[in-house]
Amino acid sequence: MSETKAPERDETGRFVKTDEAPLPLSADEMHPVSKILFGWVSAKATPSIFLWGTILISVALVLIDYGMNRHDYMGFANFNGFYAFWGFGAFAIAVLSGWPLGKLLRRSEDYYGEGDATPKDAAGQGEGE
Amino acid sequence: MSAFLGTVNPGFVLVVIGLIGLVVPVQRVRQGLMIIAPLIGMFMLANAQQDTNLMTAQALGIDLILYRVDNLNFIFGLAFLIAALLNAIYAMHTDDRLQDGMAMAYAGAAVAAAFAGDLMTLFVFWELTAVSSVFLILRAGTRAAYFASMRYLAIQILSGVLLLDGIAYVYKSTNSLTIEAFTSLNEPGAMFIFLAVGIKAAFPFLHNWLQDSYPKATVVGAVVLSAFTTKLAVLTCARLFPGFEILIWIGAVMTIFPVFFAVIENDLRKVLAYSLNNQVGFMICAIGVADLTTEYGRLAMNGAAAHAFAHIIYKALLFMSMGAVLYRTGTAKANELGGLYKSMPFTTVFCLIGAASISAFPLFSGFVAKSLTMSAVAHEGYIIAWLMLLFASAGVLEHSGIKIPYFAFFGHDSGKRVQEAPFNMLLAMGIAAAICILVGLPTFMGLGYGWLYNLLPYPTEANGYQPFTAEHILTQMQLLMLAILAFILLKRFGLYPPEKPGTILDTDWTYRKLGFGFATWASTVWAKAGPAMSRVSATVAGRAFDRIEEAFSPRGQLSRGPLSGGMAIWTAALLGMAMLLSFITVGAAR
Numbered sequence: 192m193s194e195t196k197a198p199e200r201d202e203t204g205r206f207v208k209t210d211e212a213p214l215p216l217s218a219d220e221m222h223p224v225s226k227i228l229f230g231w232v233s234a235k236a237t238p239s240i241f242l243w244g245t246i247l248i249s250v251a252l253v254l255i256d257y258g259m260n261r262h263d264y265m266g267f268a269n270f271n272g273f274y275a276f277w278g279f280g281a282f283a284i285a286v287l288s289g290w291p292l293g294k295l296l297r298r299s300e301d302y303y304g305e306g307d308a309t310p311k312d313a314a315g316q317g318e319g320e
Numbered sequence: 321m322s323a324f325l326g327t328v329n330p331g332f333v334l335v336v337i338g339l340i341g342l343v344v345p346v347q348r349v350r351q352g353l354m355i356i357a358p359l360i361g362m363f364m365l366a367n368a369q370q371d372t373n374l375m376t377a378q379a380l381g382i383d384l385i386l387y388r389v390d391n392l393n394f395i396f397g398l399a400f401l402i403a404a405l406l407n408a409i410y411a412m413h414t415d416d417r418l419q420d421g422m423a424m425a426y427a428g429a430a431v432a433a434a435f436a437g438d439l440m441t442l443f444v445f446w447e448l449t450a451v452s453s454v455f456l457i458l459r460a461g462t463r464a465a466y467f468a469s470m471r472y473l474a475i476q477i478l479s480g481v482l483l484l485d486g487i488a489y490v491y492k493s494t495n496s497l498t499i500e501a502f503t504s505l506n507e508p509g510a511m512f513i514f515l516a517v518g519i520k521a522a523f524p525f526l527h528n529w530l531q532d533s534y535p536k537a538t539v540v541g542a543v544v545l546s547a548f549t550t551k552l553a554v555l556t557c558a559r560l561f562p563g564f565e566i567l568i569w570i571g572a573v574m575t576i577f578p579v580f581f582a583v584i585e586n587d588l589r590k591v592l593a594y595s596l597n598n599q600v601g602f603m604i605c606a607i608g609v610a611d612l613t614t615e616y617g618r619l620a621m622n623g624a625a626a627h628a629f630a631h632i633i634y635k636a637l638l639f640m641s642m643g644a645v646l647y648r649t650g651t652a653k654a655n656e657l658g659g660l661y662k663s664m665p666f667t668t669v670f671c672l673i674g675a676a677s678i679s680a681f682p683l684f685s686g687f688v689a690k691s692l693t694m695s696a697v698a699h700e701g702y703i704i705a706w707l708m709l710l711f712a713s714a715g716v717l718e719h720s721g722i723k724i725p726y727f728a729f730f731g732h733d734s735g736k737r738v739q740e741a742p743f744n745m746l747l748a749m750g751i752a753a754a755i756c757i758l759v760g761l762p763t764f765m766g767l768g769y770g771w772l773y774n775l776l777p778y779p780t781e782a783n784g785y786q787p788f789t790a791e792h793i794l795t796q797m798q799l800l801m802l803a804i805l806a807f808i809l810l811k812r813f814g815l816y817p818p819e820k821p822g823t824i825l826d827t828d829w830t831y832r833k834l835g836f837g838f839a840t841w842a843s844t845v846w847a848k849a850g851p852a853m854s855r856v857s858a859t860v861a862g863r864a865f866d867r868i869e870e871a872f873s874p875r876g877q878l879s880r881g882p883l884s885g886g887m888a889i890w891t892a893a894l895l896g897m898a899m900l901l902s903f904i905t906v907g908a909a910r
Contacts, residue, residue, distance in 0.1 A: 224665040224666065296826075310459075
């Protein structure tokens with residue numbers, strides 16, 4: 192039989208809120224709701240399904256464009272697949288720019304010499320639960 | 321009673337209750353007050369008559385309009401009150417009087433400023449937002465937060481001083497402080513006020529205070545901060561500078577540059593701060609297009625207001641989800657997170673809803689809000705600006721739509737298994753998520769985007785716009801799905817830059833490193849040069865005195881010997897003769 196710990200009190204006799212017990216989850220376990228909502232995420236086939244699903248949807252969206260007579264305010268935007276091209280290109284440029292920009296702009300974590308910025312009310316910083 | 325409540329600026333009530341909260345020691349009583357205050361505020365706003373000076377005063381011969389609701393500030397005030405309510409619920413797990421009280425006073429100041437009918441009232445509450453909000457950063461209790469809060473305060477106060485300067489010029493030239501739109505930046509005081517607004521709205525190069533301070537605030541503080549200051553600046557900009565073309569370009573640049581910083585930033589709360597900058601850019605751009613004499617100008621103003629409303633909710637939701645992660649795991653750094661969907665499923669879902677909303681997926685709030693701006697910019701023929709906004713739309717998907725949820729909840733499993741967020745946090749996130757969805761749906765039973773459009777400054781133009789057309793859904797989905805495909809391919813081929821810890825330099829380097837370094841160097845040089853210069857001058861002066869004394873003193877060279885003595889006698893004799901002659905000539909003249 193497990194021993195029941197008496198609730199802690201401070202010097203004035205008021206109950207002190209203690210840390211909540213950590214959820215008994217091991218590295219291999221999942222929250223019950225996670226299993227229902229996101230159980231599929233860790234399946235082996237998920238990355239491939241995501242990739243091919245996205246490709247199929249993307250192709251379908253461009254094909255639908257051919258069957259639609261759009262009336263954009265910008266004439267050049269009526270070109271079939273313009274938004275698809277722009278979305279892909281803009282995203283790729285933004286992400287790929289991260290390589291040179293990271294090299295150019297990234298410095299050590301305490302570059303300004305002001306120390307760690309993790310607030311005290313975050314877990315493990317002294318005041319969090 | 322309701323008639324009376326309809327004549328009091330709800331912001332005043334929030335400020336007073338916030339200040340009372342500072343001295344209420346019982347946590348649940350205080351937090352109950354913090355939840356009731358915005359509800360009272362909403363009731364008061366619902367009973368307020370529009371386009372009437374509901375509360376006036378006079379000070380130093382100046383007429384003050386303390387409360388005036390119009391078709392523009394109504395939706396901003398309402399969004400502020402909803403945000404205040406969400407913040408109060410989100411903060412319930414903490415027992416922090418200062419934070420609770422100041423968060424409510426800050427919200428109240430923003431509400432009061434939104435409903436101010438004159439520039440002086442606006443100034444007073446403009447400054448109060450600065451002074452009250454700084455505590456939300458300070459309460460983080462770190463050295464970094466302390467320095468950031470001091471920089472934040474200095475920059476916010478500078479904004480206030482510029483506003484006051486502008487007000488002085490306006491009053492001198494017009495003898496009135498009523499809030500009315502400027503027609504040109506050359507008008508007296510306009511440029512000062514424009515700069516003041518620019519600082520608070522975080523225009524490019526004036527933006528660093530935002531990314532510097534928000535990520536260093538407390539878990540709750542960052543959520544509170546995300547809602548008010550920049551959107552108050554957007555509202556002020558919309559009231560004073562509608563249709564100013566320069567805003568189109570400032571806004572377009574604002575949407576673009578944060579995208580690049582957000583890609584390489586590791587701190588996810590800082591990513592959200594850059595994202596905030598990007599979103600405000602859309603609003604500023606819309607205000608630039610908003611020539612209110614044209615139909616599409618009014619549509620653009622609707623776009624700015626709708627975007628602000630939707631943004632306040634989904635940005636708060638994203639900050640809340642990252643706050644929950646930080647609260648449970650102790651970090652918001654992308655390289656230390658991942659796999660949290662396994663232990664924080666509800667937070668994951670709420671974050672995904674926020675991400676979908678900010679990315680403007682159909683059926684979420686961003687879709688119905690942002691499209692108003694995009695349509696207006698396109699119709700008015702600003703091709704480059706429109707392409708920039710379209711680029712930024714894909715950028716938003718990158719940093720807020722994918723990066724935030726992917727690196728925090730999915731991606732590489734960090735192995736962190738934590739408790740789900742506290743119930744109050746989940747409740748606040750749940751309400752925010754519900755608003756994001758309800759506003760984004762097609763109109764049904766008084767809800768959906770029709771509800772939002774009816775609250776906009778120009779509901780006729782808004783209701784004439786149909787966001788759910790096949791064309792619009794198709795083009796938006798093309799943009800988003802192909803961007804997602806780009807993400808998947810870049811990840812698959814190892815071309816997505818890895819998340820690395822570090823400090824990303826921004827233009828604040830100029831004052832935090834270069835300026836501070838110069839000041840330190842100048843101080844060191846002066847500390848050494850000052851005493852050295854004193855020694856040199858003392859030596860030179862001492863030697864000069866010695867030489868002069870050696871030459872001219874009674875013991876000096878010139879006093880010695882017969883020649884010097886004779887010279888003295890002759891000089892005295894000549895002076896005596898000159899005096900004698902002058903007496904004689906004066907006497908003769910009489």
